[in-house]
Amino acid sequence: MPERTVFFVSDGTGIAAEALGKSVLAQFSSRPRHVRRPFVDNADKARAVVAEINAVAEAEGRRPIVFITLVHDDVRDIVAGSGCKALVLDMIRSFIEPLETEFGVKSNHRIGRFSDPAASPEYDGRIDAINFSLAHDDGQSARHLDSADVILVGVSRCGKTPTSLYLAMQHGIRAANYPLIPEDFERNRLPGVLESLKGKCFGLTIDPERLAQVRHERRPGSTYASLANCRREVRAAESLMQREGIEWLSSTHKSIEEIATTILRDLRPDRLVY
């Protein structure tokens, strides 16, 4: 497919438009160039973006694809107007009209979901959760561990830290994580501090080959990173989790988004309803 540029133009961050736009574009084999233009919230900025889009159209000889989330009509009409040489896909208005009919009211043209986060308890909860997850990363502290929503367990480098931080950042989940180490395998029991918190534990495992690769990047040539050791640790961790009745999943072929969503669904389904 020929070269083509996709713009994501938003009066906010453009994050939602870009995320969904990518899912839509993933349905095609083209790999267009992506350009995000955030905070386009007045007519001057809208005209500047249209000039940029038109210059790209000229240079590439094809009209760009432009996904927009622009709430105000005056800004929206400039980017979606006939002066813009692009295929414009309006991600707000495509759904506003059926909703206006359904609700029987007009929409109120409000920008963004983050109007004043400092004033929102939900936002404060996310920040608190990040601090909690940082303080309880890698078994650093057992203090207030009982106030965790979730405690991820697994061998070193199986993906616990990024998943914990993601759960905290995106969902306000107080996610601790605790490594399973050779001493635990010898005892074939969970670390003592987790015994009474088993109901909050969720396990991550990983293919030994992948684990060896990740560990070799950290400590090349070490016993810790050797495939034999990784195999032994993973087998011991899975047997321990099975014995303790802890649910687990493999992080090998999953993104942190997918792991986090699975954990929410299985351990905290209430967090998917609010």
Next chain:
Amino acid sequence: MPERTVFFVSDGTGIAAEALGKSVLAQFSSRPRHVRRPFVDNADKARAVVAEINAVAEAEGRRPIVFITLVHDDVRDIVAGSGCKALVLDMIRSFIEPLETEFGVKSNHRIGRFSDPAASPEYDGRIDAINFSLAHDDGQSARHLDSADVILVGVSRCGKTPTSLYLAMQHGIRAANYPLIPEDFERNRLPGVLESLKGKCFGLTIDPERLAQVRHERRPGSTYASLANCRREVRAAESLMQREGIEWLSSTHKSIEEIATTILRDLRPDRLVY
């Protein structure tokens, strides 16, 4: 507005559908209940979701709103079919048809943007960036600091840590952060280690009132948290950043998403184009 439930039904995580759906719903004053149903990727799961939706329709006496991102026709047709008592808004197909016309090809019905993250260099970059940001949180280490993409500076508790982690997690940005402390204000200079890295520095500031509130939650009644001290530190930090020519913004009324997007736009605009 009456009670109403909104479902986000996806064959993937549903994160993109939920993010954009929320922006759309923010245009109305209703506050419906949100239910996310991820990984609905076969006919059985689709029928189970329809049963749940219909039960809610019955209980609430109004049809739910259902945003879907379901790629495969067999699954999609069950949820969007006449058996589902809901207003179904299809976030993929609404945009697929105009794109098929534009590209002159049919879409290929591929699920998700995270097919096998372990195999993707972009995903590895995100995980590396998270590890880097953790290791360089709060000025913990000056090692490899010159390989940072961005170094956030500002007084303690102004939002540096969550912003750094967000930049790393969402954008694969190696974001370090470094506190500005009273010793720096006395010298009225940046910490020595940052002198040669000034071009990578971006400042965060915050209203002293908000800062005092945040610090009081941490250390109630301390001098550190007192309004007088917060005023002094914020004034000194802003004057230092101005003197050093470091760009900054106030985090007071901004979400980490907005702060991160602003930093990208101003300091690493290349990261908005790829």
